[in-house]
Amino acid sequence: MRSGLVLRSTLAASIVWLTAAPAGWTQVLQEPPVFGAEVSLVTVPVFVTDKSGHAVPGLTAADFEVEDQGKKTPIVTFLSVDVGQEAGAIQGGSRMQAAARRQFVFLFDLMFSTPTGIVRAREAASTFVRESLAPSDLAAVATFGQSGVQVLVTFTPDRDQVARAIEGLGLVETQPRQRDPLSIAYDLGVPRWGPGIGPPPADPMMQQLIQMAKLMARADQGYYRTRVEGFLEGLGSLTRMLDAVQGRKQMILLSAGFDSTVLGGARGQESQETSEAVLRGAIWEAQSDRYFGDSKVRDSLDKLFRAVAVTDTVIHTVDVSGLAAGVVSVDQALPQPVGQGKDTLAQFAVNTGGRFIADANDLRAGLEELLAASRYYYVLGYEPQNPGDKPDKPRKLKVRVKGQGLSVSHRRGYVLKPREGEASPAAGALRAAETIVKGLSGGAIALSAVAVPYRNAKGTLSLPVILQADARSLARDAKANQLGLELFGYAFDAQGQVRDVVTLSPVLDLGAVKTALEAKGLQFITSFAVPDGPVDLRFLVREKSSQRMGSLRLRVEIPALGGDAIVLSPPLAMDDPRTRLVVPAPSRALPSLEIPFRLADAPFTAEPRPSLANGVARDVCVMVWGVRLAIGRDHRLEFESQLVDASGGSRVVPLDGVRLVPDADGVGRYVLTLRPKDMAPGPYLLRTSFRDPMSGATGRSELAVQVE
Secondary structure (H helix, E strand, O other): OOOOOOOOOOOOOOOEOOOOOOOOHHHHHOOOOEEOOOOOOEEEEEEEEOOOOOEOOOOOHHHEEEEEOOEEEOEEEEEEEEHHHHHHHHOOOOHHHHHHOOEEEEEEEOOOOOHHHHHHHHHHHHHHHHHOOOOOOEEEEEEEEOOEEEEEEEEEOOHHHHHHHHHHOOOOOOOOOOOOOOOOOOOOOOOOOOOOOOOOOHHHHHHHHHHHHHHHHHOOHHHHHHHHHHHHHHHHHHHHHHOOOOOOEEEEEEEOOOOHHHHOOOOHHHHHHHHHHHHOOOHHHOOHHHHOOOHHHHHHHHHHHHHHHHOOEEEEEEEHHHHHOOOOOOHHHOOOOOOOOHHHHHHHHHOOOOOEEOOOOOHHHHHHHHHHHOOEEEEEEEOOOOOOOOOOOOEEEEEEEOOOOOEEEOOOEEOOOOOOOOOOHHHHHHHHHHHHHOOOEEEOOOEEEEEOOEEOOOOOEEEEEEEEEOHHHHHOOOEOOEEEEEEEEEEEOOOOOEEEEEEEOOEEEHHHHHHHHHHHOEEEEEEEOOOOEEEEEEEEEEEOOOOOEEEEEEEEEEOOOOOOOOEEOOOEEEEOHHHOEEEEOOOOOOOOOOOOOEEOOEEOEEOOOOEEOOOOOEEEEEEEEOOOOOOOOOOOOEEEEEEEOOOOOEEEEOEEEEEEEOOOOOOEEEEEEEOOOOOOOEEEEEEEEEEOOOOOOEEEEEEEEEEO
16 A cells, blocks of 8 residues: 655756746746655555535544554645545646546456447446546556456546547457556547547457356356356455555446356345335345355455555446346346346445445436536644554544535555565555656666657657656665666646657667766657647656656747747757767657757767766757748857856846857857856756847756855
8 A cells, every 4th residue: 555645845846938037936946746656655545425425525633533553643745635626636747646537447247247238338338538527637448358457558548548438348358558658548549439430340349248248147156156256355355455546546446247146155035125226216125144155255256345445445336237228138148137137336335435326228417427526625644653563554534524414535544664575566656657657756776857849840849858867766775687677757738638659668788878877867859749839748758667766847848930939949068979878769660760958960969967066168069940040051059158057046147149040950059169158057948049140039048056
């Protein structure tokens, strides 16, 4: 289990791409929220409902009491969430915000469901995802079929990828998918369906579902029992894997349920009474200890319900048999009459704090109820009692809410620090995916980056990036003569869609590169295919053997390059790539890297967080669009550079020289030689301003630097 953590910053990364003055120092140099391995705060999402089951708004920290290990603990941070009005406020990367995101897992049961019900549930769920989820919501898709539980796409803000996973369910694939190693995207290839295109035809999927239904119909009782046990085991594994993700996980199980009487539970009159209790809404009368008579199944259920409770997961169940009303020929292939599994679905809901949607003729309406029930909720942050006392052991958690007739739902326990090697590979991938999706920055490997939007001579737009990993962070993982790394990079647009992805797994020969690595660290150079407008970059670098990792979020506004407006890149502190360890990392959309970091035919690299020294000359390159440069014509811009401190005070940095290097791509590359003088050591903002004497146009760009 993982708790939400708020920790000290271990890095600062900033890029500003501006044609106008920034709003101020805090906007430009604000460090992103971070995470790491040092515990300082536990975050707990809390859901409060009234007697009618409606979410309760307007509560404050004073309305809650927290007990950690049986002792009252003061609440030190508090976040009240109204998804309907404040969705944008919970999309940041802080630990409180990460725990506050609503997270839905759509689990389609392909074995115990009616084929028609699944096909119709798929259509309704796809529409629901595209049209009803709030901007800050995350969604995932999984299935239970002949191969057990499979996650098709993990929690992602990309509605199109979630909908495509639901529409295909891993069954309908006209050609192989381009798989995402972290499953943040269902298919990295060209969409074969989507908004305005329509879902794939139902017939191929229906045929596969009918085959599974016929298999179950021919199965004997022993095989059926085995499939039920496999379903419970898979559901438990999925729940434990989800524990790697912060915040509440709301699993939506779409199924017709399984026949529990096959397992030796209630029969005859007792079974009928239990089913009638479910149908009239009195699901508390369906006692699981009597209904599930088989001891092995009861044990599996008990373990499942305990895991759900401590991993902050609830299971909402949707009876898809109601969606097959009027369809008899196909669904008679099932081994039990349609609707006989309602009581088992009710048990899953009542024992996990979820909701049971019976006779779901209008599935979307039922799902809308789930959204409404969690529109208002709260995130409490507190410092744990005796954090050094057995941090890898389960700790009890209790939250009370003041007020008559109010019910509170929250996780019942957690651990501060998972045991070494406890997380499965699937959980490790899910944890890495969460770091990317929620925009968390920090970790054991310190990262920094600089990005420069670029339009080449053919008009193709891209976003080249230099990502740097700190040498000392990497050296800690160096074992023997090799260092195996994993790089993941994602470019999201303003709607949360995955635009491009880069993945790389280099193995460094330390015998050959150790000197360069220790001197200047490691750089990855990549380039993303992106549209104009805001782009949100997320990076994660992980060392394979120790699983130590670092992550970074970088937000960039892509200007309209190639127009009449004059646009400047950040001032790029140049360095010779022959003196550094630089690894090219092509993206999926741009397999042939085209990098603008060059002066004529001479390539250079840049430091994302450069250092300047008093009295020492340092060349920086400013790339300029919008100035009509004829090759061979010396069109001069007037430049000035300043160092701005945290208080807003600034001093001009003397320039030893300015020279223009024209290029066939039409981009003016100006090299400024800076020589700081009498500057106090510390962080600054390097601000480069220009004036075009021909047009009178002015502008500026800037980058965070350190004066040594």
